Amino acid sequence: GENVEQHPSTLSVQEGDSAVIKCTYSDSASNYFPWYKQELGKRPQLIIDIRSNVGEKKDQRIAVTLNKTAKHFSLHITETQPEDSAVYFCAVNTGNQFYFGTGTSLTVIP
Amino acid sequence: NAGVTQTPKFQVLKTGQSMTLQCAQDMNHNSMYWYRQDPGMGLRLIYYSASEGTTDKGEVPNGYNVSRLNKREFSLRLESAAPSQTSVYFCASAPTTGPGKPQHFGDGTRLSIL
Numbered sequence: 001g002e003n004v005e006q007h008p009s010t011l012s013v014q015e016g017d018s019a020v021i022k023c024t025y026s027d028s029a030s031n032y033f034p035w036y037k038q039e040l041g042k043r044p045q046l047i048i049d050i051r052s053n054v055g056e057k058k059d060q061r062i063a064v065t066l067n068k069t070a071k072h073f074s075l076h077i078t079e080t081q082p083e084d085s086a087v088y089f090c091a092v093n094t095g096n097q098f099y100f101g102t103g104t105s106l107t108v109i110p
Numbered sequence: 111n112a113g114v115t116q117t118p119k120f121q122v123l124k125t126g127q128s129m130t131l132q133c134a135q136d137m138n139h140n141s142m143y144w145y146r147q148d149p150g151m152g153l154r155l156i157y158y159s160a161s162e163g164t165t166d167k168g169e170v171p172n173g174y175n176v177s178r179l180n181k182r183e184f185s186l187r188l189e190s191a192a193p194s195q196t197s198v199y200f201c202a203s204a205p206t207t208g209p210g211k212p213q214h215f216g217d218g219t220r221l222s223i224l
Binding site: 001004031034042043044049052091096097099100103 | 152
């Protein structure tokens, strides 16, 4: 099956700085890459996604970039705020299944 | 519009007991999924149902069974619970399988097996 690696596992940034989380995958047939935010004790919630025919997508302070050749994609959060503190998961859609990264715990320090 | 509803929210079982986790969605989605979430391991797919009447194994199906009761409901059964099945279980649904169809998650069931 697919192998998804996510780095870093923990990330602390000062409020207002940028945060970058990276994921790599192994299956070149993977074609859809969502990112989820999960607050403590809550459900994962989709924050942004990208399809394999697009290199970059932006939604206000959040952006995702995809390099299909290198099989990696990244989440970029600019102007971080304390409410951005959460665990972020990348996911990869291969066939009918989704494979998730192991998560990045982001702490934004006021 | 409740989205994806899971019951129960919490459960404690003894080793060897059986139980069924319930999931229902009201978004008219075709596809439904069961995941388990363990510390440091992200979400792992147990079973999924691409459409009503079909079910397929995911990454970690051993020890579980599922039933797609109708388009709305997808249940997960533990026939003989083991401590290794202590986890948080999430149900999700999507309009269909395939790219560009994001999943919507329920609030989870926190299951402890003693």
